[in-house]
Amino acid sequence: MKDFVIILGSSTPPTNLHHQHSSKPKKPNSSFNKLSPSKKHPHSIPAVYSHQHSYPLLPSSSSVRWDPASGRRDSPLTYYAEMASKLAEDGRLEDFGMIVETVVASGADSSRFVSMLNVEFVSKGVALSVREGNVKSVIEVLKKVEKLGVPPVKLVDGFGLDSMKGELRRIVGSGEVEEAVDLLEVLRGFQFTIKEVVDPSYIIKVCVDKRNPDLAIRYACLLPHAQILFCSIINEFGKKRDLVSALTAYEMSKKNLSAPNMFLYRAIIDTCGLCGDYMTSRTIYEDLVDEKITPNIYVFNSLMNVNAHDLGYTLVVYKDMQNLGIKADMASYNILLKACCLAHRVDLAQDIYNEVKHLESTGVLKLDVFTYCTIIKVFADARLWQMALKIKDDMQSAGVSPNTVTWSSLISACANAGLVERAFQLFEEMLLAGCEPNSQCCNILLHACVEVGQYDRAFRLFQRWKGGQEGHTSNIDSMLSTKQLNNRTSIPTAPNSVTNSNPPSFAKLSFKPTTATYNILMKACCTDYYRAKALMGEMKSLGLSPNHLSWSILIDICGASGNVKNAIQILKTMRVTGIKPDVIAYTTAIKVCIGSKNLKLAFSLFEEMKRHRVQPNLVTYNTLLRARSRYGSLHEVQQCLAVYQDMRKAGYKSNDIYLKELIEEWCEGVIKGNHQKQEGLSSSERTDSDRPHSLLLEKIAVHLQMSTAGIPAVDLRGLTKVEARIVVLAVLRMIKENYVQGHSIKDDMMIILGVSKGRSDASKENSEVKDAVMKLLQGELGLEVLLVEPQIKKERQIDLQGDPVLLEIAGKNSLSTEPLSSTRRPVVLQRLKVTRKSLYHWLKRRADVIRR
Structure with missing residues (x-):
């Protein structure tokens, strides 16, 4: 075997070292340089130095044992394996890693070297380093081991694994979830069993608490049951009512799946229901249809359940399910009954119940207690108690x-x-x-x-x-x-x-x-x-x-006992105790004030609830609009008209007839007290119940809002003669009250009647309105009224054939904003003018009557 030398660290060895060969080692370029083997001494043992010690780590050659069985000395690789194991046991993993790295670089038999390592020593060293907080150094060493072609998991037994588990739990417990997932990804690459390291539900919970779907999905992908964890992550975000994070997790999960997962689709649809966003559930279903994915019965049931409040859409989904050949189960019919219950469709619920009973008789389905409960509730809500009791008998007969x-x-x-x-x-x-x-x-x-x-x-x-x-x-x-x-x-x-x-x-x-x-x-x-x-x-x-209802009941009882002051104090106490008064509490307090004839306080509460952004409901508006049986001042009329307009903007419909009659009575007060006899209107003229009164009230509201800004131009277009009379009287009463308060008359009063030319029916209506207004102003009030004709000027224009033509164009004083007719003639409005002098004398007479 070739000799190789391992030098750890870059420090120079001390001078008193004893070597077994005369040649000095070459100075390395770095700490990890491999020295060239010596050909003259094939069995010489190199010296290994540590930068932490001033003595050689390897003994002299005399300590190299002779193996009698093989007839030769032990291999240097065996010695290095023993030395590396000892370094690891002492916790010197960096030195251990350098030996491993050098063995890999030398081209030696790596598998043989790994088999010679002491797993117990290495595991103890890993555990020691982890306990000392050197997790990153452990990871680096395991990466070097992996280069030997051997999974690091084979070198770490229970000691090292338990220590890594504890460290990971500490990291997760300290809130550093991302660091823990990064570490787990590395360990997963080393073929460690991740599930045994940290409890998956705990990691997912922490990720959900931190609103981090990306991290949760990354962790789930490390485990073999990732598909189940994807659903768990989405459900956990749903419990937190965090639909945005749930949808992010849903999209990321789909990218990590090789095939459609019905559990995943059901989980996200159920989460949409938990978060109250049924429209998103419909979008998800439409995406599945576009992708040619056929949902199963459970996905369809979840979709119908989330949209059960919309019976029409639920029936459409049920029809789609039938068209795809998916048979409804008992849960499907229960959801349909639930939708009928929410929609108060007793007839349809009966049909579904009869169909289910027929299927039960043929052995296809078996009715459960939920089915009977739902149909009983349908009849209970409709107050059909006899039919509800009959279902109970059917239920008991079925066992x-x-x-x-x-x-x-x-x-x-x-x-x-x-x-x-x-x-x-x-x-x-x-x-x-x-x-x-x-x-x-x-x-x-x-x-x-x-x-x-x-x-x-x-x-x-x-x-x-x-x-x-x-x-x-x-x-x-x-x-x-x-x-x-x-x-x-x-x-x-x-x-x-x-x-x-x-x-x-x-x-x-x-x-x-x-x-x-x-x-x-x-x-x-x-x-x-x-x-x-x-x-x-x-x-x-x-x-x-x-709760809010408790306080509202207490306010109502207090007001019913006649203690209005204490009732309002209860409303303030609610806010002090940390409960923000809702629309029911405010409406109850407003009713109490109106019941005690304290209308000023009632309207102030109405303004207060709007300041606190509490949206009034239909009961609130109707309570205020019916607070008065008559109007005594312009301010009261303006107040109620403002409530009426606010109500219409909020999307509520009111009983316009009641408010119209009160305003009509207030308007008629203009001519009361005149020396002229008041001519009353017939009942047929006053009611006119077939016609909506919103236009009349809106016009009165617009005119009365300009109470002190001058006399507005009274627009009577689109009104009947009765309505025109009320609008004119309303403006006159406004002028009268402003005059009494010191506001002088500065302008003439202009009244717009309508188009003077056009259809015969329109001209007839304008003529009736004109006659009614003239009779009111001249005959009943004695005012001077003039008919104003617009000035017409002729301009030469060129027609489409290039020939000059004369066009009649209304002057600047015309109030028409309508386009020219097809005959190229202008729209001319009829107007009446009540002179300022005439109004002044009329107001003077009225003031004298008031003084007397």
Whole structure:
């Protein structure tokens, strides 16, 4: 075998070293230079020096043993293997790596050298280096070992592997996930079993917490069950409601798959449902169709379930599934029933139920408890309690035992129909069947009692179910006088209710009140504010947090008792306790203010909720618009018209007739008190219910917004004669109120009637509007009205054939913005002018009437 010399480090050996050969080693160019072998001394042992020590690492040649069996000395390769193992055991992995690197460079038999290494020593050295934090140096050494053509995993046993596991856990625990994944990728390249190093679920959890889908997918790709981990990663991001990261993980997962994975498609669609983005689920489905990928039944079921709120789309997906030859299973029909329930399609739900019953009779499907629960809920929501009870009979005939959800739906069906006693009978049947009710079921019964006015019965049930906790409410009762307690039941009960009936004799329940339970009981307090407040205190003592509805009920009760100031204070207390008042709380407070005739406070609350970006709902708008039975000032009209406009911008439809009648009454106040007799309008003229009133109210709102900026031009185009009268009166009343406040008349009042030429029906309408307005202004109010004709000037133009023609063009004073007609004639608007002098004298007369 050829001799080779290994020198570790670049320091010069000391002068007192003893060598076995007279030739001095050549000075290396670097620490890892291989010296040329000596031909004169084929069996000489080279000296190996360390930069950490001042003595030779290899002994003299006299220590080289003679092997009697082979008749020759041990091979130098054996000695180097022993020395490398010893260096590794001492934790000197850098020196160990230099020997390995030199053996590779020398061209020696690497496999033989590796077989001579002591695995136990190497593993101990790896463990020692890892514990000292030298993980990177361990990796570098393992890379050098890999160059020998031998997997490094063969040189690391339990000691080294356990130490690396501990170090990786420490790195992950310190939050350095990316560093840990980088290290795992290296170990995976060394053929270490990654799953045994770190728990995959823990790594994925940390990656999800850090919102790093790229790192999570990189880690999953290191494991043999990567396809399952891809789905887990997407699901975990879905639980965090992080759809963006989930979609990123989905796209990266597809790139690492060689074939379509239905589990992956189902996972991302379910995640879209968790995140409330059903449109993205549809896009994913469309992409699958474009890629000619046929989803399986589970993907279709997930897609239908996520889009169950849209019955039309759900039925389209179901039709696609049928066209592809995929048979629906029981879950498919359950989802269809769920979609019918959400859409309140009782008829379609019945058809699906009958179809499923037919399939069951032929042995194709077997109805499960979820199917029966869903169809019962469909009938319960529609208050078809008899049909719901019939489904229960079918269910029991088929040998399917109703569960808690089923019984709750049945009880709810009867409770919604006002059949309180029937609901209690079902509750007893539920107990006899051995099915323990949950808090939701008990709350349904309490709510049924409250809805029919059986308040005492609701409290007795609550005390009975609480068992040993009666003391809390008993203390509440002791705080109240007998008169206060009797006031709670002053509301008449329903005809079929029995207010004095005792609670049914059921056994003690493991009943745990919820926030909803206390909300129902607070409603049962009616106007008893102190009892409701005590219930809220009891709720807090049990560790339950009052929600928005709790505070809203308390505001309503406080307002019903006549304490408006305290009701508004409760609204402020909500914010102090960390609960931002929602639209229900604000609307309740607004109702309280309107009920006490404090309209100023009600409208200030409306402005406050908009400042806090709380969007009013339809109830809020209608409450404000119906706050007044009449208008007394321009400000009040402007206030309500602003609410009306805000309501229409928000997309709500209002009852325009009610608001129109109030404004019409306010407008008619202009001519009240005149010496001339007021001519009333007939009922047919005043109602005109077939015509939408939004145009009228919008025009009035636009004109009244310019209250102090001068007299606006009154545009009557598109209005009937009755509506035109109201708009003119509205502007006149605005002028009158501004005059009283000190705003003088500066301009004439211009009234735009409409186009003077055109269709006969349009001309007829304009003529009727003109006559009605003239009769109002001249006959009833005594104002001076002039008909304004626009100035027409002729201009010479060139027609298409190049011949000169004369065109009549409206002057600059024309308010027309419409294009010229096909006959090239201008659009001329008819206008009326009420002179400023006439308006001034009319206002003067009105002021004198007011003074008198």
